[in-house]
Amino acid sequence: MNAPHTFRKPLPQAFIDTLTERFGTRFSTSEGVRAHHGHDESHFPDALPDAVVFAHSTEDVVAIVEACREHAVPIIPFGVGSSLEGHILAIHGGICIDFSEMNRVLAINTEDMDVLVQPGVTRKQLNAELHGTGLFFPIDPGADASIGGMAATRASGTNAVRYGTMRENVLGMTAVMADGRVIRTGSRARKSSAGYDLTHLLVGSEGTLAITTELTVRLHPLPEAVSAATCAFPDIVSAVNTVIQTIQLGVPVARIELVDALTVQAINRYSKTTLHESPMLFFEFHGSPASVEEQAQTVQEIANDNGGLAFDWASRPEDRTRLWAARHDVYFASLNLRPGSRGVTTDVCVPISKLAECIAGTRDDIEASGFIAPIVGHVGDGNFHTIILVDPADEVEIARAEALNNKIVQRALALGGTCTGEHGIGIGKQAFLLEEHGSAAIDAMRMVKQALDPDNLLNPGKILPPA
Amino acid sequence: MNAPHTFRKPLPQAFIDTLTERFGTRFSTSEGVRAHHGHDESHFPDALPDAVVFAHSTEDVVAIVEACREHAVPIIPFGVGSSLEGHILAIHGGICIDFSEMNRVLAINTEDMDVLVQPGVTRKQLNAELHGTGLFFPIDPGADASIGGMAATRASGTNAVRYGTMRENVLGMTAVMADGRVIRTGSRARKSSAGYDLTHLLVGSEGTLAITTELTVRLHPLPEAVSAATCAFPDIVSAVNTVIQTIQLGVPVARIELVDALTVQAINRYSKTTLHESPMLFFEFHGSPASVEEQAQTVQEIANDNGGLAFDWASRPEDRTRLWAARHDVYFASLNLRPGSRGVTTDVCVPISKLAECIAGTRDDIEASGFIAPIVGHVGDGNFHTIILVDPADEVEIARAEALNNKIVQRALALGGTCTGEHGIGIGKQAFLLEEHGSAAIDAMRMVKQALDPDNLLNPGKILPPA
Incomplete structure (x- = not known):
């Protein structure tokens, strides 16, 4: 975990004035609103943004990005706050863009089985709006997450073994780049060889390369x-x-x-x-x-x-x-096994042939640790979680839980797996990212980040470990 | 199409000496070898590389890249030369890396249904080597293409409607970057949220971002x-x-x-x-x-x-x-309809609901043009080709064929489709790429290219239209 709250500067008054003028009450620096946007479902300490703005359109986001560029203010996109690795924590301060009011389903194309949505649409809302079409959206992480947030973390859930993850189900995006320009990626065609795959570059990029303002996602026929x-x-x-x-x-x-x-x-x-x-x-x-x-x-x-x-x-x-x-x-349900606890949730995924060895080893590690830590998993993908129940006020205990997570990850990596199947890197898994991919690949990721966000304004401090 | 043969400089003698010393007879500047590597299956004029080297290992490729960096020599990866948009034409000269002798199947993991291959393995060779495992590799473009080349163009074929394209079937890669460093992307795990998706960034990048030296691809159970x-x-x-x-x-x-x-x-x-x-x-x-x-x-x-x-x-x-x-x-078979002809092959792909309209309009355009041009397609994906038969020596006729292709592409784009479902951009479709994605998205692609290949050594002049 990075040192939180570093490099934090107060918001310039001119920036506050610009956003107040454009957004009125949709822009807020109140403690209560900031507090609501300063934590996710992880065990990491709260880190409040300096302000929150509720976006309604791509043009809103362009205006925010332009103001942020001018005043060097970090930008953190926010869906429902259900991330598990500190993705939305404002560890360098800045402004949080809340997408909860940008939540319209813009076009349901039943014939092509796809849908155009704004990023704040949640998965349950989408399926409710699809009622009667004979189609459904299968990706179902534990929380009723937003489609934008799910794309940002390359989320999956219980149906992925059959229907794929957000990686397979996002067909295209509209996104605002760090320079304020709007790009459209992908196509409603089911396949394309037209240039670099910007859609897949953005899916899983956790708001660090661009800010998504519309998404086209695949739908699937309701089974007979x-x-x-x-x-x-x-x-x-x-x-x-x-x-x-x-x-x-x-x-x-x-x-x-x-x-x-x-x-x-x-x-x-x-x-x-x-x-x-x-x-x-x-x-x-x-x-x-x-x-x-x-x-x-x-x-x-x-x-x-x-x-x-x-x-x-x-x-x-x-x-x-x-x-x-x-x-x-x-x-x-697991948190209730130890009242007042928070979960340190592991998320490894291994080739299916290694799954029994990986889970058996993990179970032994848990037993040796003395933690209460249920195991649950999307095992058809080779993916499983342990929810290590910790006292969030006990730093020693959190460190022990992180050591247990480290052990579980090391085994998964040794078995050819990944440190995160579906939760993402955030601030919690940067060291593992480096171990998993090696420094040359991380440097390639850094080059891409540097190229697309040279001033490091987009969700700074997430994914990439400190250089 | 770009002006071919521009910016061509003779290879420096020191470069020739370095490669001769390391590669012996595997390095060649002979006319015959160069001519074999100077054309693909497109109708574009031949453009010979200045030299050809037959790589046997990742280390070989690193050595080539380092020599090319030192002497500013362009690098063109070459599989079997079956590309359809001039991908392997040495329009700026340089050295062609031929992967045909780097064609070993390195590890078949039947339990996890994946396989590690060198880029020169062809699709038919792979399926022959899988004989008896109960598994097969489904991607089948018309030619017996190499797996490396198929990844480079995001190829598909007749099975994609069920089994996906190279986009869905490449799990990871080893690749040599323009700076000579070796990266490993992806994982044998079936899903991962660990950092930027470098695998998908490289798939479809036509050798312009890195040179692939190993690939892990998915296999599928032979149907009962x-x-x-x-x-x-x-x-x-x-x-x-x-x-x-x-x-x-x-x-x-x-x-x-x-x-x-x-x-x-x-x-x-x-x-x-x-x-x-x-x-x-x-x-x-x-x-x-x-x-x-x-x-x-x-x-x-x-x-x-x-x-x-x-x-x-x-x-x-x-x-x-x-x-x-x-x-x-x-x-x-189509070329035989007009002896001595070459094909200008179109490759649009549209949302399935627009397919009848797109094909009917295309058929009318062909009739109006007077060309012999059969229509054939992977229609389950919304993808189809017309093979416009032209006299390769008749520039007026080629221009007319390109005008017909232009008409077909414009219709597909207007219907929400793509200018290329599976053949890629190469030198043939750069203007369409710009129309399809818009200048902001193309600039984002340029930023990625500039970041990963600042000296423009990797297959220069491909994909991205001139700035």
């Missing part, structure tokens, strides 16, 4: 048939082996999620469910009725070979909704 | 069942409407290819087939036996509703092989 089930296993490795064999066989599962026994306990308490308190897989199958039945049959056989109990089916839509709501609430 | 069929239609729009409805219904077809009546004639003559000489779709279905049957049933119903004749099934593997070989040979 859906079935969901849970399956309990005698131990976690049997569950993981079921996953590995399912993926290697090419079964097109829509969801295949692991929860360990501790997580099931947390879920049962928090969501009032009565799940069997052992390591468990949550499945969902999408397709035609025949295909769904075929997939379910195949996976049941694999699970059975690995010692799994009988599948427990959630047949009615409302049962499925309850099941997946419980799964999505795991983070908050 | 495969079936293929052709279906003739009374007119091209009925065929295209069948495609649109199939895609919009979410049927996971593996291949859905359009050939117009003229193309079928060309195929019948060249490949000694007896296909019905009318607009036609070629289908392939992959999956479990039940799923394949279900897909075929659904698509047959859609085709029938659109006036399609009965499906003609290629049931035996050898029949399927013959069918797809005939499809892959369309470019050469």
Whole structure:
């Protein structure tokens, strides 16, 4: 973690005057508004911006960027504040652009299965607005995050094994560059070989290369048939082996999620469910009725070979909704295992063949550490989290949690994996980024950052480790 | 098209000495070797490099780049020379790095369904080496291109509708930067949020940002069942409407290819087939036996509703092989329609809802032009080609063909599409790139190029239009 609150200068009065004149009450330097924008879901200390502005349009963002350029004020884009690595912390001060009021769905193209949205649209809002079109947007991180924020962190969730992540689902963007110019990247065509892939350069760039003001994202047809089930296993490795064999066989599962026994306990308490308190897989199958039945049959056989109990089916839509709501609430359910705690959330992702070794090793590390730390994961992608519950006021404990995270990351990297499957780098994983990619690749990233944001105004201090 | 052969300087003797010393007979300035590397499959005039070197390793490439930096010599990576927009033409002179002898498959990871290859491995070679693993590499441009070249142009082919393009299938790369440093991008993990997406930045960059020396690409399980069929239609729009409805219904077809009546004639003559000489779709279905049957049933119903004749099934593997070989040979079959001709190949891609309008308009333009120009396409992606047959010695005719291409591109852009679905920009489509993305986005691309290759040594004159 970088030293927070460095290089902070008071906002120039001329800057305040310019923004007040243009934005009126949409521009605020009040303590309460700043405090609301000074923390995310991570355990890092609050770092308040000096001001917050609520953008309504691309032109608004251009005006903000121009003022910030003139007065050398850092800019931090803000969706709903659900990031997990300190992405939106104003560690160098500056102005936070809140996109929550820039949240219109601009065009639903049902025939081409894509949609044009403003960055403040949240994933649940989008799916609500898609109701009746026969289409849905599959990316579902734990929080009801904004589409802009999800693109910024290259987010995924429980459906990624079948439908991909934000990397695969963002088709194009409108973005404001650090020089105040507006670019349009990508195309509504499903493929293109036209020049450098600026869309993929911006996806995952955490607001450090440009500020996204519109996004075109893919939609997918609602499956004709859906079935969901849970399956309990005698131990976690049997569950993981079921996953590995399912993926290697090419079964097109829509969801295949692991929860360990501790997580099931947390879920049962928090969501009032009565799940069997052992390591468990949550499945969902999408397709035609025949295909769904075929997939379910195949996976049941694999699970059975690995010692799994009988599948427990959630047949009615409302049962499925309850099941997946419980799964999505795991983070908050876990925090309840230790009242007053915050989570230090790990996020490694490894090649599927290494998943059992990685999870078993992680479990041993957790046991040795003495922490309460449930394991939960999007295991079809090779991605899993441990939520290490810490007392946020106890620095020694946080340091121990970070040491445990370090151990987990080192194992994942040694197994050919990544330090973050879906949460991003923020301020929390910069040292790991360097380890994972090496100094030459990080220097290449620095060159790109320097080229596109020479004055380091866009979310400074995020992603790239100090040189 | 840029003025070729500009800024060409003779190679410095010290440079020749350095490379001769290190590479011996693998370095050549002979006319014959240079001539072999001075043209691709486009209609653009030959532009020979000043020398050719056959690389065997990443270290070789580093040594070449260092010598080129010292002596300001341009560098052009070369796979098999099958590019279609002049990508490998040495329009500013310089040295061509031939990767044909750097063609080893380094590691097949069957459990994780990925493979590490050197850039000179061709797609057919890779699939031959995968024989017996139960896996295959699906990307199949018309030529037996190299994996390195396919990554450079973001290639796709007939399977992209189901399996994606190089964009979706390259997991990581080793590449030599213009400063001689070696970077490793990406990860064998199936997803990652770790920093800027250098992999996607390099895929499609046509050798202008770095020189790829190793690639990790995804593999896919060989489907349990495969079936293929052709279906003739009374007119091209009925065929295209069948495609649109199939895609919009979410049927996971593996291949859905359009050939117009003229193309079928060309195929019948060249490949000694007896296909019905009318607009036609070629289908392939992959999956479990039940799923394949279900897909075929659904698509047959859609085709029938659109006036399609009965499906003609290629049931035996050898029949399927013959069918797809005939499809892959369309470019050469088309050239035979006008002996001595070369093709000016268009490559637009539009949102699927606009495909019928785009193809019908294109057909009218061709008729008005008087050119022989078959239409063929990866229509499931919204992508199609016209192969405009020209006399390569007739400049007036080439200009007319380019005017026709221009018309086709303008329509595609107006419909929300791209000027190139899979062939890339090279020297042929730079003006279209600017029109498609606008000057601000092109300037952003220039900034990236300037940052990563400040001396403009890497394939200069490609992709970016003159400033």
